[in-house]
Amino acid sequence: MKILYAIWICIICYIAPVQAQSTKPNIIVILVDDMGYKDLGFMDGRFYRTPHLDSLAQESRIYQQAYAAASNCAPSRASLLTGLLPNRHGIYTVGSSERGKTVDRKIIPIKNNNTLDASFPTIATLLGKKGYSTAAVGKWHLSDSPKQHGFSYSFGGDHSGHNKHFSPYKNTAIPDGDEGEYLTDRITKEGINYIRQQKENPFFLYLSYYAVHTPLEAPDSLKNHYKGMVGTGEKDYPTYAAMIESLDNNIGKLVSELQHLGLSENTLLWFCSDNGGINTISPQTPLRSGKGSYFEGGIRIPFFVHWPNHIQPRRDTTTLVSHLDLFPTLKQLLNDKSQMRMDGTSLLNNLLDDEDVHERLLFWHFPIYLEAYNESKDDGRDPTFRTRPGSAIRYKNWKLHHYYEDDAYLLYDLSQDIGERQNKASEYPTILEKMKTLLNEKILETKAYIPNKLNPNYTH
Structure with missing residues (x-):
């Protein structure tokens, strides 16, 4: 009886991983x-x-x-x-x-x-x-x-x-x-x-x-x-x-x-x-x-x-x-x-x-330029570029953009302004400072390179 039991255990041990593999x-x-x-x-x-x-x-x-x-x-x-x-x-x-x-x-x-x-x-x-x-x-x-x-x-x-x-x-x-x-x-x-x-x-x-x-x-x-x-x-x-x-x-x-x-x-x-x-x-x-x-x-x-x-x-x-x-x-x-x-x-x-994904923070770092597709219809920050060097984060309903050329901050409440038209940076200084802190923490954590050398050919 003990021998049959041992054989049965061996069979189970053999079949289990095969079944696990087949159900991947x-x-x-x-x-x-x-x-x-x-x-x-x-x-x-x-x-x-x-x-x-x-x-x-x-x-x-x-x-x-x-x-x-x-x-x-x-x-x-x-x-x-x-x-x-x-x-x-x-x-x-x-x-x-x-x-x-x-x-x-x-x-x-x-x-x-x-x-x-x-x-x-x-x-x-x-x-x-x-x-x-x-x-x-x-x-x-x-x-x-x-x-x-x-x-x-x-x-x-x-x-x-x-x-x-x-x-x-x-x-x-x-x-x-x-x-x-x-x-x-x-x-x-x-x-x-x-x-x-x-x-x-x-x-x-x-x-x-x-x-x-x-x-x-x-x-x-x-x-x-x-x-x-x-x-x-x-x-x-x-x-x-x-x-x-x-x-x-x-x-x-x-x-x-x-x-x-x-x-x-x-x-x-x-x-x-x-x-x-x-x-x-x-x-x-x-x-x-x-x-x-x-x-x-x-x-x-x-x-x-x-x-x-x-x-x-x-x-x-x-x-x-x-x-x-x-x-x-x-x-x-x-x-x-x-x-x-x-x-x-x-x-x-x-x-x-x-299960909830609690208090998620998303981070984007884009230390580069992307030229405009169509200066009149791209609907970006300015007509010359779709992207200028900067970073952005999304935390809860808030989204912060930071642009490195002019050190500008754009703060949006996406729950009220999904089109990102109303910059709330001056209206909500406490939230702005918190978002800036979170952004800087992500930059340090991920060792993101910040472009800071001036272009000698820039003419504007």
């Missing part, structure tokens, strides 16, 4: 490019057709106060994947930090890194160690290949930040399809093929679309849906709307495939944009400004998390969340105890048990 959730992160806060129906957008995303979002935790880690592509992507602020990895922008005319820049900005250092662990690095297959499909923008950063499979991943949306793509990382093939369709197809190949194993798919980044290009069949319609912005509305509809259709295909393969209930899916929308293409009214700015329109993003039978559908209107939170959330989910620097906060208890 698959993880999909869907990242869209330059999609604004109000470009989707579930975010109360009125101009674009997004029925598949709206339906998926209604089964998800929707965060209505979600933020990008940075206001443009490369730094926000690096931060999402590493869980680190831009001033940790040194990617602040795309290309040079000396953007705009030399004569307009009062100070010399901090030098920008154009490549993510391979020494920084990514989400893929962690998940690979936990037995996941890892794939990056679509836009990468951080180095020559995702394979240098923990991904075992890559399609379309290189340094490029934008691409033609129709084949031939003229991109060595994206083999051409039939002439006229649409890139959003192709990226979805490659993502689905990967899921089919890995359906028996836990997988991590980082599905990163080039849509809706410029150039604005879309199939005529979809553009015809919007003929004669008037939207927002100054660009080609039917084309932009069709790009969003195509993206929505393709995510619908992906979700249908997960359901067909029986993977939907064991798949944790994140959806978000890399930064705010371009203000001249799709203004995010009542939010101010857009991509490249640290006003709300540049950093507020659509964001939801979907995991059937684990996450109760809910529209969360108060919790502050960030790109930085994905990595620590997944780290806690997998019960990983390794020591790793993280600037985000795990959302796991909030997602699973509705």
Whole structure:
């Protein structure tokens, strides 16, 4: 009898880890490019057709106060994947930090890194160690290949930040399809093929679309849906709307495939944009400004998390969340105890048990310049730049901007002024001083470099 009992215990010990491994959730992160806060129906957008995303979002935790880690592509992507602020990895922008005319820049900005250092662990690095297959499909923008950063499979991943949306793509990382093939369709197809190949194993798919980044290009069949319609912005509305509809259709295909393969209930899916929308293409009214700015329109993003039978559908209107939170959330989910620097906060208890994320503080540091898209319509602090060197924090309902050229402070109460039009710095000196203290503490804590050298070519 004792022998049978011992054998039974051995069998249990053998089966338990196998069962634990088989129940690891698959993880999909869907990242869209330059999609604004109000470009989707579930975010109360009125101009674009997004029925598949709206339906998926209604089964998800929707965060209505979600933020990008940075206001443009490369730094926000690096931060999402590493869980680190831009001033940790040194990617602040795309290309040079000396953007705009030399004569307009009062100070010399901090030098920008154009490549993510391979020494920084990514989400893929962690998940690979936990037995996941890892794939990056679509836009990468951080180095020559995702394979240098923990991904075992890559399609379309290189340094490029934008691409033609129709084949031939003229991109060595994206083999051409039939002439006229649409890139959003192709990226979805490659993502689905990967899921089919890995359906028996836990997988991590980082599905990163080039849509809706410029150039604005879309199939005529979809553009015809919007003929004669008037939207927002100054660009080609039917084309932009069709790009969003195509993206929505393709995510619908992906979700249908997960359901067909029986993977939907064991798949944790994140959806978000890399930064705010371009203000001249799709203004995010009542939010101010857009991509490249640290006003709300540049950093507020659509964001939801979907995991059937684990996450109760809910529209969360108060919790502050960030790109930085994905990595620590997944780290806690997998019960990983390794020591790793993280600037985000795990959302796991909030997602699973509705626990509050108490007194969250968000911090942005942007010691660089970004030139204007459109001087009359960018709706920034001044018409010359979308961003001048500075820092910002959000704490509770308050948001503080600090600009280094003129030592200016802008203080906004977002509960009353989400459009950031009424600077309350002189009206609330006590709150201003508290916010300045919090900002300086974050600068010291993260060892953020402050640009302070004057530009000898400045002429104003």
